[in-house]
Amino acid sequence: MTEWVSENGLLLGLALLDGLAYAALVFLVAVGLNLVFGVLRIVNVAHGSLFAIGAYAAASLGLFFAASGLPPWAGYVALLLAAALTGLVLGPPIEKLVLRRVYGHEQSLQLLVTFALFMILEDVQKLVWGVQPVSNDTPMKLLGTVDVPFGEDVIPFTAYQLFVLPGLAVFTLLALAWFLRRTLTGRVIVAVTTDKEAAMAMGIDATRVTLLTFTFGAALAALGGALASPTTSLVPGVGAQTIVLSFAVVATAGLGQIEGAAVSSLLIGLGRSVAVYFAPEFEVVVPYIIMVAVLLVRPQGLFGVLETRRV
C-alpha cells in the first residue's frame, strides 16, 4: 500500500486537486437543480443545457471583452455577467410559457416537457455556437499556478481551480443557507417548498416565488457553466453529461437537500477524478456506481427523508 502510494502519489494528488475543483462546479449545478425541484416539484432535464449555454456565453463574452480592449480582469466580470444573463434571458420564458402549464400534473408528463426543452436548447446551443470546440482560458491563466506540496512532491496547480472554484462553491453554499434561513424572501421560498397551499393561504404569491426560484436556479446552472468554461474547451454534448451527473449528485444526497448536495458533490467529484487518472475507460461509470450503491442501501439518498405513502 505505502509502496503504491509513493509510486502513484503524484497522480493521486493531482486527482484529489482536480476532483475538488470538479466537485465545486458540480455542486453549483446540482444545488440549482435541487432548489428548483424543491419549489416547482419538477426535475428540470434542461438544467444541463443551461449549464452548457452559460459556459458558451461566458467564453464568447470573455473573448468579446478581450477583443474590445478591456483590461484582462474584465474576463471575470464576463463570467458572472454571462451567468446572470443566461438565467435572466432563458429562465423566465421557460417558466412562464412552458412549465407553468404543467404544475400539479403527473410527474412523467412534467419530465417529458422538460425533456422536450432539453432537446430544443441543445440545438439552440449548436446553432449559435456551432460544433467546433470553443475555449477561452484567459481567466484561468491570469491567476497563474500555485505549487502544492504533496508528500515529498510538489504539484503545480492553477490558482483558479485551487482557490476560485472551491471558494465560490463554499461561498454559494453559505450564502444560500443564510438567504434561505435568514431573509424574508428566502423564508418565503422555504415556506412554499414545505407546503405550497398553506403558504398561499398565508398570502404568499406562489407564482412570483416560483418564477424567482426558477430564474435563480437557471442562473446557478449557468454560473457553474461559466466558471467551468476557462478550464476546458467546450463541445456539444456537455449538457447531457451535466444533467445526468448533477442528477446523480442530487439523488445520492436526497432530493431537496442543499448541504447534502455539497457532500455528495465531493464524493462524486473525487470519485470521478480518481477514475480519470487511474481507469480512464470507466470515468463516466464511477459517478453512477456511487449513486447506485447509495440508492441500493438508502433509496431516499444519504440525507433524504422518507415520505409517507398516500393511500
Next chain:
Amino acid sequence: MSNTPARHPSASSLPRLGGAARGAGLEMALTLIGALALILIAWAAPWLRFVLTIALAKGIAVLGILLLLRAGQVSFGHAMFLATGAYTVAFLAPSVPEALILLPLGGALALGLGLVVGLFVVRYRDIFFGMLNLALSMVLYSLLEKLYSLTKGTDGIRVAGLTFAGQSPPRETQEWLMFGLALGLALVFGLLVRAYLASPMGQALKGIKTRETRLEFMGVPARRVLLFAYAFSALMGGVAGTLVAMTSRHVTPLLAYWTSSGELVFIAILGGAGSALGPFLGAVAFELVRVYAAAQLADAWQMILGAVLLGVILFAPGGVWGILSARLKGRAA
C-alpha cells in the same frame, strides 16, 4: 400537496371505454389497411423499403415505451436495449451469420439485461425511474465508445454478411426478407401487447399509475407487475435493435445515446399511447419526415422534435392515434 388527482388529459390518457368494441374493430381494420399500405409503398418505391423497415423496427421498441407509459413511467434510456440487440448482431455475425439465430439471441440478451436493470429501476417511480434509465444508458454509451479494442469506438462495427435459413439471397430479396420480418414481428408484438394490456397484469399497470398503494392493498405485487412490463419492453427493444443492425448493416454507439432514447419517447407520444397501433403510426410518420427533413435541417433536428413534442403534449395529448380515432369514430356515429 393537493390530494386531488390531475384531471387534465395526460400524454398517456386512454380512449373512452364506451366505444371499446367498435374501437377494437376499428383498430383491426386500420392495422390491416396500414400493413397493406406499407407493402404497397415498399413495392412501389423501393428506396423507401429501407426506411419503412427501420420504422417498423423502431415501432416495436416504442411498444415497450408504451407499456411503461401505461404505468405512468417514462424511460429516457431505452435505447440501451436497442443497442444491446444491435451490438449482439455486430459482434456475433462473423461467427454466427444466421439471421434467424441472431434475432432471438439479441432479444434474449436484451431481456437478460432488462431483468437485471429492471430489478434495480422498478424500485423507483417517476423522476427517479426516468433519470436512472437515462444514467444507465449513458453508461452503456460511454462503454461502447471508450472500449475501443472491443467496439471500435465511434467508428462503429460493420455487420458481416448474413444468411437467412442457411441461404444468402441476392440483395433485393434480402431487403424484402428484412421488411417482411419486421412487418411480421411488428404484427406479432402488436397483438401480444394488446392481449397483455387487456390481461390482469396489464390492467394492474394502470393501477400503478393511478394509486400504487391501493394496488398493493389488494395483494397485487406492484414491483413485480412493473418488472414484467420492463423486461417485456427490454425484449422488444432488443428485437428492434437486431432488426436495425441487420437492415442498416452498421452499428455505432450513437444507438445507445440519449438522443436515440429521446426519439423512442418522442415516437410514443407522437403516435399516441392509446393503442398498440400508435407506435407504428408514430414511427412511420417520424422516419418518413426524417428522410426528407433531416438532411436539410440536420442542425435543428432535435429542436424541431422538441418543439413538436411540446406541442403534442400541451395541445394534442392523444397523439396521432387520438386524433385519428376521434375523427373516425365521429364519422361513424
